[in-house]
Amino acid sequence: MRRFLDRYWYAYAMVLPVVVVIAVLVLYPLAQGVYFTFTNINEGNIANPVLERPATFDFVGFKNYLNVLSGGDSFGAFWGTLVRTLIWTFSCVFFHYTIGLGLAMLLNRQVRGRTLYRVLLILPWAVPAFISAFAWKYMFNAQYGIINQLLRSAGLPDPVWLGQSNWALVSVIIVNTWLGVPFMMVALLGGLQSIPGDLYEAAEVDGATPWQRFRHVTLPGLRSVSSTVVLLGIIWTFNMFPVIYLIAGPNPNARILVTYAFERFFSGASRDYAIASTYGVLILSVLLVFATIYRRALRKQGEVW
């Protein structure tokens, strides 16, 4: 032990600050959050140093989990919200990926003004999310928004986009797609550029049609990039709070797990920290399970990741 310390103390000393920071910023809140899920903590019984009030919350065991997982409306209709979250996540990532790939392929050839297009297409990414969210909110306005004005002038029905219907979910998916495409496009463009050009020539000489070249050269060549960005995209979208909350607010038709956790934490008659934490832990578990399955599936296909 002594020799071990003598030999490696410097390395440990160098790593220590990071370990402390991670412990304080990640591990402690995580542990505290998990602890809260087993209590009935809320605004009324948490310790309040200003009022010199001690903590009076009690340990309730798995009651919170039972309440949430039983799917009652007063606890956010967990299963329905989970399904909506999955619809939201997969449709967003699907559109991100397909549109991003399409644009990346357009940009991956010699076109006039390629740099300009690239800058323009990255723009949604560069604008702060809340600014684009508000801009879109105005555009979706049922009466004065530009979208409905256009639809009306084309003689098409003009839905109340952000009302109490599934159009709210459609609206936030549209906005998030618009916001998320640039990242996919840039990442996939990088991937496309790393595919050697002579593979396409070899495929062409082998008699492959453009579609076959896409299928047998482009897609396999993008596999490692795709698997990473799709995983990231799913995690990010699953937890995407600002877009939904800034555009649809607490509209239950656009509610996903994170936005409900936020609502529970910051609004309502009594701010229910325990239920919000329970949602947080459940979101974490869902993502952990998903990431594990995803990795397994990739490894089965022979991807070293």
Place this chain on the structure above:
Amino acid sequence: MAEVSYVKASRVFSGNPPVRAVDELSLEVADGEFLVLVGPSGSGKSTALRMLAGLEDIDEGAIHIGGKDVTNVPPKGRDIAMVFQSYALYPHMTVAENMGFALKLRGVAKTEIKAKVEEAAKMLDLTKYLERKPKALSGGQRQRVAMGRAIVREPSVFLMDEPLSNLDAKLRVETRANIAALQQRLGTTTIYVTHDQVEAMTMGHRVAVLKDGLLQQCDTPRALYDRPANAFVAGFIGSPAMNLKTVPITSEGAKLDGVIVPLSRDAIAAAGGLDEVTFGIRPEALGIVPSGEEGMEMTVELVEELGADALVHGAVKIGDASQRFVVRVDGRTPPTLGQHVKVAVRDHSEIHLFHPETGERLEA
């Protein structure tokens, strides 16, 4: 099986001024012939091959394969197979899938693909590696897979774009012989691009020398070596390169360092009216003679011992300038560095004369 012909085919890259990468190339390749395109980098040899493959547009002229005009036919319809310098193996497919890919696209039955792949693998000694991915193969094995991919298709023409340049020297010599033997056996018309004149000389039935997009000469290796059409071909073919020097010419012969090298009457007639000619002589046609005899005075600057023989590099004064010459001598008794030796022409039939400005051969 097919013959190939380039009919004044050109490839012009836009620019200011436009670059004529291949300039009115006219070339006939017979059925079953092994033709090598050789030239320095930028000579247009790869472009010429890619035009035949359909990967590069043919801006002027035409290309025929098997008597059919394929100028505007996409690669798919040309019935060719190409081996790339980088091999361009599909990284996510196994060796067997790589080799069978073209057949799969063509909709050939699985059992037939398997049989053909196995046959080609046997020919190339790849049977053990059929289930591996290219990543897990050595350079030489990848090269063979690239060859196999071409063979499996049984095309009418093989195109090879410097397929050996990523191999080490020893493997290259070995593979060179294997490719030549394979081509002999399959009897498929083959166009082979290389920058290495040794490869060109050893493999080709005929060799086409290109420079700046222009065909310089196309002939058998022997004829290229013995009767180069111009000073460029003379200097490019043969290793070490031919000694090419511009020297004054008189009615008796060429004047080198005060020594008159006698030329035949025909040669002098061909040079008629010129004061100077480009005088070419290969290192092996020169020799070191005893100091008493007539010859050029040479100061030895470098001796390269190759075993069987040695290459002596040295300076000879021609006019006022000092010019470098290379002489091939017996490997056992090379001169030492700094020594002054007498060099004389050993074989007068191996003197080549070229026009000093155009570089054209002055026919003797």
